[in-house]
Amino acid sequence: MTTSIETFRNEFTEGVLDFVWRQWSRLGVAGSGRQKGPWVVDPEPLLAFTTGVARHDSRMFDEVLDWLETNGQWINTQRLSTVMRQDDVGDRAVAGAIASWMTERDKSMKWRGLAERMVSAARIPEEPLFRTAMGTSISAFSNADAHFRRYGLAREMVKTRHMTQSVNMNEPANIMFKSRAVFGIGIRADVMAYMMVTEGAHPRDVARTLGYNHMRVQDVLVGLANAGVALVRPVGRSKQYWIDRDKWYGVVMGEQAPAPRWVNWRALTRGLNTIWRGAWVLDEARADEYIFSSKMRSVMQAARNDLLGSGMGFAIEDDKGYKAEAYLPVFIRDTGAILKILAAG
Amino acid sequence: MTFESAEEIEGALQRLGKRLLYEYAEPISLVVCGGSALNVLNIARRTTRDVDVLAIVEQTEKGVQLLYDRPLPEDFCGFVAEVGRDLGLLEDWLNMGPQDVLQVYGAPEGMTNRWERREYGPSLTVFFVSRLDQIHFKLLAAADPKAERRHLEDLVQRIRPTVGEVRCAVGWLLGRETSSWFRGNVRRAVEALGYDDINRNIPE
Numbered sequence: 001m002t003t004s005i006e007t008f009r010n011e012f013t014e015g016v017l018d019f020v021w022r023q024w025s026r027l028g029v030a031g032s033g034r035q036k037g038p039w040v041v042d043p044e045p046l047l048a049f050t051t052g053v054a055r056h057d058s059r060m061f062d063e064v065l066d067w068l069e070t071n072g073q074w075i076n077t078q079r080l081s082t083v084m085r086q087d088d089v090g091d092r093a094v095a096g097a098i099a100s101w102m103t104e105r106d107k108s109m110k111w112r113g114l115a116e117r118m119v120s121a122a123r124i125p126e127e128p129l130f131r132t133a134m135g136t137s138i139s140a141f142s143n144a145d146a147h148f149r150r151y152g153l154a155r156e157m158v159k160t161r162h163m164t165q166s167v168n169m170n171e172p173a174n175i176m177f178k179s180r181a182v183f184g185i186g187i188r189a190d191v192m193a194y195m196m197v198t199e200g201a202h203p204r205d206v207a208r209t210l211g212y213n214h215m216r217v218q219d220v221l222v223g224l225a226n227a228g229v230a231l232v233r234p235v236g237r238s239k240q241y242w243i244d245r246d247k248w249y250g251v252v253m254g255e256q257a258p259a260p261r262w263v264n265w266r267a268l269t270r271g272l273n274t275i276w277r278g279a280w281v282l283d284e285a286r287a288d289e290y291i292f293s294s295k296m297r298s299v300m301q302a303a304r305n306d307l308l309g310s311g312m313g314f315a316i317e318d319d320k321g322y323k324a325e326a327y328l329p330v331f332i333r334d335t336g337a338i339l340k341i342l343a344a345g
Numbered sequence: 346m347t348f349e350s351a352e353e354i355e356g357a358l359q360r361l362g363k364r365l366l367y368e369y370a371e372p373i374s375l376v377v378c379g380g381s382a383l384n385v386l387n388i389a390r391r392t393t394r395d396v397d398v399l400a401i402v403e404q405t406e407k408g409v410q411l412l413y414d415r416p417l418p419e420d421f422c423g424f425v426a427e428v429g430r431d432l433g434l435l436e437d438w439l440n441m442g443p444q445d446v447l448q449v450y451g452a453p454e455g456m457t458n459r460w461e462r463r464e465y466g467p468s469l470t471v472f473f474v475s476r477l478d479q480i481h482f483k484l485l486a487a488a489d490p491k492a493e494r495r496h497l498e499d500l501v502q503r504i505r506p507t508v509g510e511v512r513c514a515v516g517w518l519l520g521r522e523t524s525s526w527f528r529g530n531v532r533r534a535v536e537a538l539g540y541d542d543i544n545r546n547i548p549e
Contacts, residue, residue, distance in 0.1 A: 287367060288363060290363055290431075291363060291364070291367045294428075323433055324356075327431075
């Protein structure tokens with residue numbers, strides 16, 4: 001076998017965790033300094049994805065809790081649970097435990113509601129929250145955290161370092177936060193953020209990209225059009241909404257750095273999550289080169305459209321020309337290239 | 346979409362065996378005839394699209410049982426499809442196309458003593474029917490007026506059965522109540538093989 005399952009899994013895990021760390025750093029998480037990036041960070045898909053992958057990095061996990069303690073007000077918990085449910089990304093029990101932990105720090109009802117929605121995902125029997133690099137875990141704690149225990153997840157009491165900074169609203173990549181600060185947390189803010197960095201779209205596409213109800217997005221866009229903020233152009237038999245990006249981006253973000261690139265974070269995290277889960281369910285003691293190749297072919301076929309549609313500029317080779325084990329080096333090459341692109345931002 | 350050689354057929358079966366083992370699937374034994382069996386047993390060499398399963402085989406204390414009325418398990422078919430996708434084959438490259446044969450005609454006497462057993466890991470065993478039994482099934486297929494010509498071609502050009510083998514196959518085909526239409530079809534197939542002597546013994 002050219003690349004062992006363990007080697008691939010470790011490299012992919014490390015690359016993805018590194019990428020997730022950098023995104024949180026851009027939002028103010030302490031660690032590797034403030035990072036600037038070329039693309040917009042969409043907080044709910046990022047948080048959803050983190051609830052799954054950060055189980056492999058306890059330091060990252062607790063720094064994200066620290067970030068939520070300072071910046072949790074900007075999270076749209078309704079959208080978070082919609083994204084997690086619709087995209088099957090992340091870990092619902094972990095999200096529930098985090099929400100429960102947040103109820104002690106943020107008295108708004110939104111965390112309570114999320115915590116309640118996720119109770120049904122609690123693990124029975126209880127399992128350790130964190131996994132080591134080899135997938136093993138530690139489960140005995142003298143001071144277990146009650147919020148996590150409620151969701152069947154064993155970990156020691158959470159102790160945050162209070163090192164997180166507030167989200168830098170002037171950073172172009174954080175336009176969704178700035179928009180929420182201006183328009184309030186909800187559909188309108190996210191639709192405006194999307195419109196400020198894209199060429200606009202049909203309401204159904206905007207709704208699908210952001211994870212909101214199509215009719216409610218349509219209502220927002222019609223309202224923006226009535227107010228003269230959004231403009232409408234016919235595309236075929238449908239209407240596409242757009243705004244004067246330069247004007248509105250300048251109003252919201254000020255005259256500064258160029259607008260960041262929009263990345264479809266839902267598609268990106270769905271695609272990465274599919275590969276992540278596929279890699280972690282492989283039994284390396286029993287899978288030979290054929291099984292490894294076959295499983296990764298399935299995984300890439302499932303992730304392909306999401307990764308290509310994410311706007312990250314990934315290139316993924318068609319597997320049809322590579323029979324059986326011959327596909328494995330192609331997969332390793334493609335995922336290596338994906339990690340390289342992720343490492344750039 | 347086709348198997349070009351015995352190695353490709355066995356490669357597909359080996360991968361299916363690995364897949365079954367990896368997925369903790371129930372071990373399964375199959376009896377296989379047709380082009381794939383001809384290739385694997387080196388009786389004839391030709392391309393084939395699929396692996397024809399006659400029946401699931403159950404080995405009990407009482408001996409071998411052919412479960413020809415039982416379909417392939419659903420999860421097993423899923424693994425077949427996945428191997429097919431990996432190898433660029435049809436999803437149902439392994440199928441029970443000829444399942445009806447044993448239901449209607451029963452197995453030729455001694456078939457289970459003549460077949461060749463091959464194991465593809467602990468979860469997949471395949472019994473390839475012997476040359477003589479292939480002649481039985483091929484003659485039946487060739488006698489069907491609607492059948493593809495490849496069955497007769499297999500007999501005439503590749504298997505080239507002896508008179509004794511054809512006589513044995515005819516005995517199996519007519520060893521039950523048959524219609525004159527069916528006997529006429531058998532006669533025409535035997536005639537195409539050039540064994541007119543045998544035809545004289547087939548009643549009108």
